[in-house]
Amino acid sequence: MLGVYVHLPFCAYLCPYCDFAKWPLRASSAARYFEALSCEIAREPRAAAATLYLGGGTPNAYDCQHIVQLLGALEDRFGVTAERSIEVNPELVRDGDLAAYRKAGIRRLSIGVQSFEPDEIRTLGRKHTGEMVGEVVAAARNAGMDSVSLDLMYGVPGQTPASWERSLRRAVGLQVDHISAYGLTVEENTPYAAWRAREPAAFFDDDREADLYAMAIDLLQAAGYQQYEVSNFARPGHQCAHNLNYWANGEYIGLGVGAASYREGVRWVHTRSLDEYLAAALEGRPVPSEAERLEGRRRAGEAMMLALRTVQGVRLADFKERYGIDVIEDYDPVVSHLALTGLLERTADTLRLTRRGRFLANDVCGAFITFE
Numbered sequence: 001m002l003g004v005y006v007h008l009p010f011c012a013y014l015c016p017y018c019d020f021a022k023w024p025l026r027a028s029s030a031a032r033y034f035e036a037l038s039c040e041i042a043r044e045p046r047a048a049a050a051t052l053y054l055g056g057g058t059p060n061a062y063d064c065q066h067i068v069q070l071l072g073a074l075e076d077r078f079g080v081t082a083e084r085s086i087e088v089n090p091e092l093v094r095d096g097d098l099a100a101y102r103k104a105g106i107r108r109l110s111i112g113v114q115s116f117e118p119d120e121i122r123t124l125g126r127k128h129t130g131e132m133v134g135e136v137v138a139a140a141r142n143a144g145m146d147s148v149s150l151d152l153m154y155g156v157p158g159q160t161p162a163s164w165e166r167s168l169r170r171a172v173g174l175q176v177d178h179i180s181a182y183g184l185t186v187e188e189n190t191p192y193a194a195w196r197a198r199e200p201a202a203f204f205d206d207d208r209e210a211d212l213y214a215m216a217i218d219l220l221q222a223a224g225y226q227q228y229e230v231s232n233f234a235r236p237g238h239q240c241a242h243n244l245n246y247w248a249n250g251e252y253i254g255l256g257v258g259a260a261s262y263r264e265g266v267r268w269v270h271t272r273s274l275d276e277y278l279a280a281a282l283e284g285r286p287v288p289s290e291a292e293r294l295e296g297r298r299r300a301g302e303a304m305m306l307a308l309r310t311v312q313g314v315r316l317a318d319f320k321e322r323y324g325i326d327v328i329e330d331y332d333p334v335v336s337h338l339a340l341t342g343l344l345e346r347t348a349d350t351l352r353l354t355r356r357g358r359f360l361a362n363d364v365c366g367a368f369i370t371f372e
Contacts, residue, residue, distance in 0.1 A: 313352025
């Protein structure tokens with residue numbers, strides 16, 4: 001299965017925790033970027049894609065007609081057949097946007113919420129209100145969206161177990177189909193990194209963050225959401241197919257500044273310089289990128305890392321057929337140690353994280369990457 005990701009890097013405002021390739025929205029820059037994207041898309045070989053994801057940045061910072069035009073170009077090149085998703089910020093959704101997206105083939109809406117709590121929203125540099133989120137969810141239903149997803153964030157400075165529970169319950173109360181619950185990651189060279197350097201006590205330690213994660217797992221599962229990946233919960237039939245392809249180590253094409261691609265064992269990432277991207281794409285040249293070929297144990301280790309993030313884990317027979325590696329035998333020291341410490345469990349045909357292992361997923365997955 002082939003996925004296509006398109007990066008739309010402009011935002012009406014910049015969140016202080018975000019480290020994605022993004023810039024403040026200006027009409028002239030956005031227009032030039034769309035022209036560059038059109039040139040890059042036209043250079044791509046035609047291929048049949050199953051999923052399409054428009055991310056950012058803030059895709060709905062753009063006029064919806066630009067999005068519709070972009071979707072037409074992508075349809076012509078890739079003929080996306082299954083799932084088309086777009087990320088939106090609730091306060092930027094305009095009348096008619098969602099109906100236009102749906103008419104152009106978007107079936108899945110991912111709403112960037114992070115929190116319903118006014119103090120936390122301000123701390124995160126966001127601009128929406130909880131009422132806006134409810135209005136967008138209702139509008140998405142009226143527009144005929146098949147799946148509506150919300151992103152939430154825990155470990156926000158000033159957050160409490162009670163405030164996190166309120167955000168979770170408000171998301172559940174909106175009867176959305178999918179909820180992503182992410183722990184705050186403080187990235188280098190962001191305003192949050194400078195804040196943590198000045199005031200480390202304002203940020204959560206691992207134990208306090210784990211308590212909030214446990215609350216999310218228990219509350220969401222009790223509400224009928226199945227945890228299908230470390231940070232993702234969905235009602236039956238509403239898992240994000242685009243992301244499932246990533247975790248299955250499937251192939252994908254990334255278009256736009258800073259976007260990543262993976263095909264035939266080679267991964268490449270476009271430059272994060274907007275000027276370099278625009279110059280190359282508009283001149284019809286390949287976009288400057290850094291590439292690496294993943295082979296042997298390196299490729300298998302990354303595949304293990306991705307598969308273990310899912311609740312189903314690694315299917316041992318399928319893994320051996322695809323990569324020629326017997327996981328239990330070849331990674332015996334790692335598997336034995338992690339099973340002994342209660343972080344991994346083995347069934348007849350799978351290897352997967354235990355509930356405790358999900359709390360230490362990065363460490364568990366990293367053990368397979370670094371194993372020689």
